[in-house]
Ligand SMILES: O=C(O)CCC(=O)C(=O)O
């Protein structure tokens with residue numbers, strides 16, 4: 082799904098992309114202080130070039146509490162504005178999805194306790210093909226959470242698997258790509274499917290992407306809701322808290338394994 086005329090100002094998007102490149106261009110010594118040690122750290126930095134992947138990333142928890150590296154100057158303010166606006170949009174989209182499922186608009190919002198929903202933001206930095214030994218930015222994976230909203234500085238790199246084939250997601254830089262993630266699949270008992278996607282390195286330019294992962298609150302037990310189950314559609318997943326789910330997949334760090342197959346009945 083793609084969203085075009087959204088309310089995130091271009092100045093905010095460009096501002097955040099500039100700050101991100103500034104962050105990634107900081108000396109490695111500084112970034113190493115966020116080196117991923119414990120998956121529950123609220124800011125985590127990591128660099129690929131392992132397992133033939135070219136990617137640098139920084140992940141931070143942004144809701145219900147907001148965390149951001151203090152450098153570069155101004156990064157935190159603009160990121161806070163960005164994530165708040167994208168979160169609002171995401172909640173509106175989940176309202177639309179609830180209605181499309183024939184339920185009241187606030188259904189997912191209430192059921193998933195989004196008021197204290199655990200959202201995390203990832204900034205991904207992929208080198209251009211010319212500056213990369215590898216072709217892959219991220220191997221095929223699915224994402225935890227309900228939906229992921231992605232903005233990028235340049236199109237070309239993200240691919241989604243559809244009917245066994247990899248399709249390029251061609252977005253204009255100011256469009257938002259919305260990916261369905263694991264917890265919408267679990268909640269709807271498979272009516273919505275978590276989208277398998279991967280990232281290839283862009284042929285021409287360095288590419289930054291800004292996914293925001295919108296999730297339930299950490300203590301919400303997510304399981305197929307009764308509205309989506311009956312005798313012929315029994316629950317297809319075991320219910321576990323969002324926190325346990327994230328712990329299993331290492332809070333979605335490099336090559337985080339998905340928990341979805343583990344909880345399938
Ligand atoms: O960088 C992209 O295009 C997608 C990012 C992504 O899939 C992720 O960070 O989980």
Ligand SMILES: [Fe+2]
Nearest residue numbers: 222223224278
């Ligand atoms: Fe992803």
